[in-house]
Amino acid sequence: MGGDNAPLEILKGTFLAVKEYGIKPVLVGNEEVIKKCAKDNNIALNNTKIVNSNSVISMHDDAKCVLKEKSDSSMAVGFKLLNDGEGDAFVSAGNTGCVTVGATLITKRIKGVKRPAIASVMPSAKKPFLLMDCGANAECRSEFLYQFGQMGSLYMNKIMKFENPKVALANNGEENTKGTPVVKEAYELMSKAPYNFIGNIEGRQIPFGDADVVVADGFTGNLILKTYEGVAKVLMNGIKDAFMKNTLSKLAYLGVKSGIDDMKKQFDYKEYGGAVMLGVKKPVVKAHGSADARTFKNAIKQAVWFIDNDLIETMETWFSKNLQEA
Structure with missing residues (x-):
């Protein structure tokens, strides 16, 4: 325990x-x-x-x-x-x-x-998405990433009920010429995969929810996960501080409280409780x-x-x- x-x-x-x-x-x-x-x-x-x-x-x-x-x-x-x-x-x-x-x-x-992976359901502007690997495999071969895409696609289809989930590969650019040799090889494999591979996705695009599954090695995935959690806390604290400045701002808060509460729930890691091992x-x-x-x-x-x-x-x-x- x-x-x-x-x-x-x-x-x-x-x-x-x-x-x-x-x-x-x-x-x-x-x-x-x-x-x-x-x-x-x-x-x-x-x-x-x-x-x-x-x-x-x-x-x-x-x-x-x-x-x-x-x-x-x-x-x-x-x-x-x-x-x-x-x-x-x-x-x-x-x-x-x-x-x-x-x-x-x-x-x-x-x-x-070939390698099990840690997968975490994450919030986005549109809908939840699955990030994997979140830390089980710091270094990966291209075929591992290919399989992560398949396992993630099955998870989102069976558990989250997404039809034909969109799978993206985390990279430092959308072009297939970008990234490390492993990521480039993974792109080629995933382009021929039976699941719905939509290409590379940059870090700044992940929170917009364009992909249902985001594939990364465990080192990169864990950085994305922890950054996500940290930024969410900073934003929530910033919003709270802004509305607590004076009496007028506190009164204004009452008018938007329900919307802020919905946003807090949307980005609250407690909603899913943790990550799954796929x-x-x-x-x-x-x-x-x-x-x-x-x-x-x-x-x-x-x-x-x-x-x-x-x-x-x-x-x-x-x-x-x-x-x-x-």
């Missing part, structure tokens, strides 16, 4: 999800700590399975510790339970690197997938490390979407039929 606000906010978020989605939670962590936290905060653990684990993975631990030194951590134990069929999905607010390693090496990749055999969701109860509940919602829409089966079917192309 990792995360900056564990175990309380994780417990609260889990039981919000129980109430809203009817899930049957399996809590993995220090059993004594979990029970005490629940008791102290009047959280009923009825019909809840608790699996004890001892080690704790910090946000600074090496990603591979989930396999060896801390194989008895809640994350490692949770992935083993998932792999053994003791759960239908895995949701964690813990160390991102460890989630990536655990999902890839314990849960395993879908046959034909390309592995089971639903894996990485909640924000600072997740509060609402954020974690929404991360669980993404896992429920995975299951209800048979996304894993859809990806397995596509890659089995297109193994040579993949």
Whole structure:
């Protein structure tokens, strides 16, 4: 039960999800700590399975510790339970690197997938879009990027119900002659892909929502993600400061409050709760490390979407039929 606000906010978020989605939670962590936290905060653990684990993975631990030194951590134990069929999905607010390693090496990749990727639903001026990879693969080969486009397209079609999602490749220019050698090669591959590839997209165009899926290596994608979050905070704080300057501006705020509230909700990362790991055999969701109860509940919602829409089966079917192309 990792995360900056564990175990309380994780417990609260889990039981919000129980109430809203009817899930049957399996809590993995220090059993004594979990029970005490629940008791102290009047959280009923009825019909809840608790699996004890001892080690704790910090946000600074090496990603591979989930396999060896801390194989008895809640994350490692949770992935083993998932792999053994003791759960239908895995949701964690813990160390991102460890989630990536655990999902890839314990849960395993879908046959034909070269590299799983972290994908995050992001807001734009028009509609949500999917950004991937957000940090699992700092360096990529062109064929990895090609596959990210396919997985992202399937996600947006099955989960977000987008017809023929538009896939773009993040680059420093729209022309196919721009970019690194890997990006240029990826452009050529994606131009022949079975999904709806619309070409390169520059950073300044991403927020306008022209693409439904934006593909990048994990280094670039993570920079886009973090910049997006930072700019959103700066804008929201700037708007707040502008309206709080004097009595007149405060009165003016009352006239536009509902519109500002809608915009805040549109750009609030808590709406989706975290990122999904695409390309592995089971639903894996990485909640924000600072997740509060609402954020974690929404991360669980993404896992429920995975299951209800048979996304894993859809990806397995596509890659089995297109193994040579993949």
